[in-house]
Amino acid sequence: MKKWFAVIGDPIEHSKSPTMHTAWFEEMAIDAAYIPLHVSADNLATAVTALKTLGASGWNVTIPHKTAIIPFLDELDELAEKMGAVNTVVRTAMGTLKGYNTDGVGFVRSLEEAVGTAHKDKPILLIGAGGAARGIAFAMQQQGYMNITIANRTVANAQAIVDEMGVGCAISLTEAEERLADFAVLVQMTSAGLATGSFAMPFSLERLTKGAIVADIVYNPLMTPFLQAAKAQGATIVTGLGMFVHQGAIAFEHWLGRYPNTNSMIVQLQAQLGGQE
Known part of the structure; x- marks a missing residue:
């Protein structure tokens, strides 16, 4: 079955995560999709349940949910637990949800x-x-x-x-x-x-x-x-572009076990965002 991933946040329309991960999927010939989901604080619990029920393999978490999502996860990576914040969720082989912080x-x-x-x-x-x-x-x-x-x-x-x-x-x-x-x-x-x-x-x-x-x-x-x-x-x-690309690459590796090309992605996103680092 085709894997799919997402990013949840409020706001979400500014996010370049879909562009970045979709490009990496294409570069690395991985059959997967990545979608942005606008999730308000009031709907966070419902969204996590829906993502799990609908079979998402994992998702990124952005403002304002990085701390609020923790009670809805089954397990935290040691660093995420210490930080008290999660920006990456992995659905494990057992179907449980594990939180990481790659920021x-x-x-x-x-x-x-x-x-x-x-x-x-x-x-x-x-x-x-x-x-x-x-x-x-x-x-x-x-x-x-x-x-x-x-x-x-x-x-x-x-x-x-x-x-x-x-x-x-x-x-x-x-x-x-x-x-x-x-x-x-x-x-x-x-x-x-x-x-x-x-x-x-x-x-x-x-x-x-x-x-x-x-x-x-x-x-x-x-x-x-x-x-x-x-x-x-x-x-x-x-x-902030370098941080964005590197945290995304670490999340990608957690999901799929492979580390994508960060240098070409930084250049690509610089062009889209209209500037130089």
Whole structure:
């Protein structure tokens, strides 16, 4: 029987996951399909049941369901359990649902592909404390990034991640703006800047140090308002496209046991999104 996969989220129309996975299926001669499904928070439980009943082999999970989906799964990968967030679901041979988190590792691969590893010991500011933020924070810690500060509108949410990691500190967005010059690497991990959103900025980047590395996990548009402002301040820019492609490739491998070509996919999606990394 033909396999099929999906991505669930709210919003979902901005997602390039269907384009990416469909291209990989064609490249690798795999008989499978991948569809986007708009699922509101109120319908998450129903959607998971329907996906399982209709025989989906697996699916990706995006905003706002990465943490909320956990109670509906049978098992979590060790890293996903530690992160408390899932972005990939695999239907096992036994028919059970297992959750993974590929966001964090995908981000680290993308960051190091773009700027190397010389910044590992430098002060890092992570902005946001949602599901993707948890994944990135834990993955960066696992890969040796220890000088981490997490800024969030609700400081308690950032503090919860710091407490679980056992390293770093939590601050408000206001304090982050005031202390921007202290950080060598900034990672914007909220949904601010999505093509479907209002192009919000978490705070001003006027105090940003020239030459700082600034990354955004949003990939559509490639140049978010945050990255545009950072570039104007002389920062080195890392778009969210690399993370998106790498996390997708890791999910693909969980589903099908094969790792797709990420380099050609980044080039292809850059062209579609109208920009350069």
